[in-house]
Amino acid sequence: MKNDTLKKLGLTLFVIAVTVFFSLSFIVDISFKDKDVSSLLEEKNKGLANIVSTIDPAPAYQMPGALRNAFNQYNEVIVNEYGIKDDELKNFIEKLDSDASKFDTSAVQSFFGKDDFLTTKFLENTSWMIGRDWQNFDQFKNSINDKLQNVNKAVVSEYGLGAEKQDAMVLILMTVGAPDFLKTGLWAFLIFGLAVAGGFIHFIPLWRKKPGIHNDHIHHNKSQTRQWPAIIVFVCLVGFYIFLYHYPHYLANQIALLKPLSENMSGGAANQWFLYGFMYTLAMFTMGARMMIKYRGNMYQQVRTVSVFFFQVAFAFTLPQILTRMQLPAYDLKSAWPLEYSFFFDYRIDEYMQNGSLGLFLFGWGVVLFAIGVPLLTYFYGKRWYCSWVCGCGGLAETVGDPYRHLSDKSLGSWKIERWVVHSVLVFAVFMTAWVLYTAISGDSELLGINSYSVRSTYGFFIGFVFAGAVGTGFYPVMGNRVWCRFGCPLAAYLGLVQRFKSRFRITTNGGQCISCGNCSTYCEMGIDVRWYAQRGQNIVRSSCVGCGVCSAVCPRGVLKLENKTEDGRINDNPILIGREGVTLNL
Known part of the structure; x- marks a missing residue:
């Protein structure tokens, strides 16, 4: 079959699956x-x-x-x-x-x-x-x-x-x-299976291409450039998050679809978060397959995609269900504070303390992870060890959000806003945690006239729901795939501070080989104008860089290279000097 026919067929199957899925709220x-x-x-x-x-x-x-x-x-x-x-x-x-x-x-x-x-x-x-x-x-x-x-x-x-x-x-x-016929697992298999099949059929033309990155007029594709198809996706994603967080009862029939799977994994009935976790994982699997086909000529991208999917399946989705079945606190072992912002809430601490040795281990693991593991691993490998290899948010952005990565704003103004906003969220998370710990230790919910329960409620709504959910994922089609990672993730801010000032990681550049094609900047999901650095032969040590390596993969001249070396010479400001005598290197 022709490529256009395959794409239309795959899209049609996917749309049918989505339509049936949402229609369950109206016709059943x-x-x-x-x-x-x-x-x-x-x-x-x-x-x-x-x-x-x-x-x-x-x-x-x-x-x-x-x-x-x-x-x-x-x-x-x-x-x-x-x-x-x-x-x-x-x-x-x-x-x-x-x-x-x-x-x-x-x-x-x-x-x-x-x-x-x-x-x-x-x-x-x-x-x-x-x-x-x-x-x-x-x-x-x-x-x-x-x-x-x-x-x-x-x-x-x-x-x-x-x-x-x-x-x-x-x-x-x-x-x-919900009706019994939805709870057998058959309808779940049909609906989700049809969606996955549609995605795989849609990817066949991508497989037929030769290995390598093909721009294929991405800035002229209506579904990827803030035009009406992208706006429809944007509205659907934001609407889904609003219903998921605030009106989950309207998704009762959809939740019932996963009853057999939930009972086998956690020993209990499914809820909206089990549905979300399943769909999240399935979306990463489907679009991860697309990612591996698209970047099949680059082993780094292949391994990285497998890694984020493994951590999503094993740690983010499966492990919490097993812990729930064991009547223990459901904790994703790879999720560190302050991304896991409720980790130090009093009721969470009580859960850990009441569950014996294993509960104490889970609590201790969380403390060691953010206090020792995060800075140590970031020193050796930069943010990429987490943001590009482990994190579920990053995994969704890299797979589901990959078609929109070129929409990330590369302007200086956007960078300034990003730095202020993401570090403000980090400060807010620290402030909230301090108030919550004060409540847990003293039993007093107020400090300096501020109620800790009000603070945590405010943070949960604006950061947990609005920023991480509705905006962080829903805005992929209009602002690029790393909106949450760039502007909202407090853990990304924490990792970025370590990476910028105390890390061995950098992206080195060979300015003499750069032909200013702009592929690197186009594909940078973190809003970094990579070409600006490449033209000057200047190492990229930006705190926002997640080390995804796509800029290196799309460079036709091999100008960019991800490295973990000693800190010496890592920051090389103004390495190329242009004057009356010509171009010289500042070595």
Whole structure:
């Protein structure tokens, strides 16, 4: 078959797979059985199963609203049984005989009798009213009525299904309520298999080419140059991350596809993060095959691609599932602080401490990795040991993001923004970790008037979701494949500081051989104008360089070479001098 036909066929199969995948949220109904729902609920909430099981079958996009109505209906029953009803509060106020001074702890205890929980919660919300001067009794009555809702919310949290549990319960119930035919594994094989097959067929024309880098008018390709096909991909990726992080219940049918795999690996049901990890790994596998075909004439690129895929499969995807099955903290051993920004959160430390010797080992490994392993390995090998050989974020950028690598802005202005932003994120991560450790050690959540929980929540939203997810990956088609690595990754900033000032790694250049073709700058994913250095014969020691080696692979003259040597002569500013006497070398 002709190359154009193969590309169209492969793209068609991929689009069909993606369409079927997302259509599951709209065309496949979710329904509930009383026994299935009962098995998920705590003993005190078994009554909720009767209400949920009466919900009519509906697609995933409609079911969250129906479930929340069921939760509200159930919580009303709980309030009527355990809470304070309007009539009861009215009777209590009437007993005060229009005298606010009669309101005290003994009056509350006398009214609620043996219900210690209700007494405690009522006083927690109204104790500030005891002994207070009131202008009139109506003001007092209005204030105590206003607190009724807070007391009943506490009742719902204790006996019913509070707001803090509802989002998680919606997803769990919808995943269980997904139709059985989606949970056999067959549909997962068909959908994901079709997507992978489409990708491989699309890559056949690339295999037919001779080894070597072929530009093939990449700046004129609509799907790779911020035109409408790329914009569609951009919107789909960003939209997927928004739903994954904030509305995962709409993906309940998609999550159900991986039920057999999740149960075999972790011993439990799949969730949105298992789905994401599987798709992440599958995308790296498919586009990694493309990477190896494209760079099949360069052994460094071949080995590097195999390496990042191995670490993704073994450490990022499989190992956490095994640890979960062993009822241990799910930890990716290659993920170091501050990229693993929650590593020092109090609940994480408690998990490690409560899991004996293996828990202590995991915690110790994480500390040694960032404190000793990262600077030591970076000294000998530069950032490339992690960013290009180990990191899952870098692996996704190198494989899935490779078609967009030329979109990285090479301007001086972009470099200035990059340095300020990425190092600001590092400072933010250090600041947040210090606050969190203070809380873990002292038990006090505030330091200098700043709440550590607010700091970690802010960091998690803006860095964990917005920067690392929606922007870091979603912006591949419009800003290049290393947006997160360049502008947002705190570990990249940490590695970069070591690489710039204390490392043996550099990219050496032979300025006399450079023909200024610009291939190196075009293909640099980190926004480095490599040609500028090559023309001057100046070593490249930029802190942002991840040592991917693509600039060296695409150079037709062998000008660029990745080296790990002694630090002497590593930084050679202004090596070529141009004056009236001609060109001389500053040796």
